[in-house]
Amino acid sequence: MPSAGILVIGNEILSGKVVDTNSPFLAQELRALGVDLERILVIPDVIDTIAREVRAMSDAYDFVFTSGGVGPTHDDLTMDGVAQAFGIPLAVSQTMAERIERAQGKPPNESLLKMATIPAGAQLIDAGDLWFPVIVVENVHILPGIPELLKRKFLSVRERFRGIPFELKRIYLMQRESDIAEHLNATLREFPDVLMGSYPRTGDGNWSVLVTLESRDGDYLMRALGSLLARLPADAVLKVE
DSSP states (O other): OOEEEEEEEOHHHHTTSSOOOHHHHHHHHHHHHTOEEEEEEEEOSOHHHHHHHHHHHHHHOSEEEEESOOSSSTTOOHHHHHHHHHTOOEEEOHHHHHHHHHHHTSOOOHHHHHHTEEETTOEEEEETTEEEEEEEETTEEEEOSSHHHHHHHHHHHGGGGOOOOOEEEEEEESSOHHHHHHHHHHHHHHOTTSEEEEEEOOSSOSOSEEEEEEESOHHHHHHHHHHHHHHSOGGGEEEEO
């Protein structure tokens, strides 16, 4: 299955001034598409750091997604870092400059022209009604940091990344995790390829532990679910979804 890494770029994330919501969104979308997200990394607005981590992720994963650092200000350095990662120059994209001019009705000023300066030869993928396209260099997809824009841009191209999605079952249990651990372990020994998670609840509620089972093979998943349910005491299971 295709693999992916996410690179979140921005001093504001590392300082805590802004909370990153882009990587959770991308993680959920990629999971639904069947892409195995293997790493999320947050780094500062430093060209050498961006270049090093972009190159490392590009070599390691099928798809790389960057978030942030593509605006018109001094600290928007993602394009510089990606260009350095692949040893290519930056150049003004006439296509993007023309899009900016059409969007605002006049030629772009110096700040807006900075947003049209991208790694030479980058692929531009139209993002629906947004003038700013998805920019792709090798296997690196450059996305903005503004959450609403990132969502719209990713959703416009999401089908390019489809693999075989996981199927998921949730079991809500009344017993404590320590009471059911042996049943979880036995199920995993029988079905070693199922992905299992166990999440105790904190605070008030009518269940104590949520157990999740995941697999890309629906039949295998249902057999693992049946095996686990057969092991659990009948009064331990609140509901299965």
